[in-house]
Amino acid sequence: MNEEQNQFTREAWQKNAAGWDEKMGTEGNDFFKQLQFPTILEYMGFSTGLPLLSKKVLDIACGNGILARKLATLGCKVTAFDFSSNLIDLARGYGEVGIEYKVLDATSEQDLGSLEPAIYDVAVCNMALFDIADIDPLFSALPRILRPGGFFIFSLLHPAFNNSSTIKMVEEYEQDGKLINKYSLKIDRYLGQYSSLGLALSNQEHPQYYFNRPLQYYFQLGFKNGFIIDKFNENSLEHADTKRALSWGGNFAEIPPVCLVRMRLDG
Ligand SMILES: C[S@@+](CC[C@H](N)C(=O)[O-])C[C@H]1O[C@@H](n2cnc3c(N)ncnc32)[C@H](O)[C@@H]1O
Structure with a gap:
């Protein structure tokens, strides 16, 4: 791993913590509300409408604790961690009960080793693996941290469509006497692993690294560590941000910017 990039990323999230909290608050952005949270709830078995009180959940890279709070409200006992102490302070500021917050680095075997073994029914990592x-230390640690048969649920910026090489395009042409706008994506990198500076929020002051990996990287790392995949979704927004013709949804409603995976410890 490139320790320098890990430190740079931590510093970026430390500096962006207040802006991130302001944007996500308690309800989150459209991606959280429409593309991630409903599918995470479905994967956790909440679709029956019954709170699963016994669920013990580990929220990995929890940011301002938005998901941890929602799950605690539904009756889960949550341990949530992030490597940004500023984000953890903001998360604690919401004062929710039923959540234990920790400052831990998901790349550190030592930090991951401090988590109690075999007590979690579900580990969840929303929009953070990239x-x-x-992520190898995390995948290696999960079989110890989860109870046998436990689940690992994660969402990703879709590695095939929404990666650091993605360019959104609009072209204008005439067809059958009509003027047509064609919206499409240009992507020139997918299979290789690479890092690239980017912005999680459009008005973000300090860029952070994105660590681009193809889908097979996540899947194969799961298989290697004893997981099977039993659910997979590719989600797209129906409606676009009306102020931006090239935002996700709308003209790009056929393209999923986010995907979600549920892995289960086999056996
Ligand atoms: C896009 S935010 C997502 C936050 C939260 N999961 C959510 O759904 O709002 C990514 C988070 O990953 C955290 N992060 C990045 N690298 C990490 C690491 N090595 N260990 C722990 N957290 C990390 C950042 O501090 C940030 O809070």
Whole structure:
């Protein structure tokens, strides 16, 4: 792993913590509300409408604790961690009960080793694996941290369509006497792993690294560590941000900017 990039990313999230909290608050942005949270709830078995009180959940890279709070409200006992102490302070500021917050680095075997073994029914990582400089230590630690048969649920910026090489395009042409706008994506990198500076929020002051990996990287790392995949979704927004013709949804409603995976420890 590139320790320098990991430190740079931590410093960026430290500096962007207040802006991130302001944007996400308690309800989150459209991506959280429409593309991630409903599918995470479905994967956790909440679709029956019954709170699963016994669920013990580990929220990995929890940011301002938005997901941890929602799950705690539904009756889960949550341990949530992030490597940005500023984000953890902001998360604690919401004062929710039923959540234990920790400052831990998901790339550190030592930090992951401090988590109690075999007590979690579900580990969840919402929109963060591509922010983590090295995810191998996390995948190696999960079989110890989860109870047998436990689940690992994660969402990603779709590695095939929404990666650091993605360019959104609009072209204008005439067809059958009509003027047509064609919206499409140009992508020139997918299979290789690479990092690139980017912005999680459009008005973000300090860029952070994105760690681009193809889908097979996540899947194969799961298989290697004893997981099977039993759910997979590719989600797209129906409606675009009306102020931006090239925003996700709307003209790009056929393209999923986000995907979600549920892995289960086999056996
Ligand atoms: C896009 S935010 C997502 C936050 C939260 N999961 C949510 O759904 O709002 C990515 C988060 O990953 C965290 N992060 C990045 N690298 C990390 C690492 N090595 N260990 C722990 N957290 C990390 C950042 O501090 C940030 O809070």
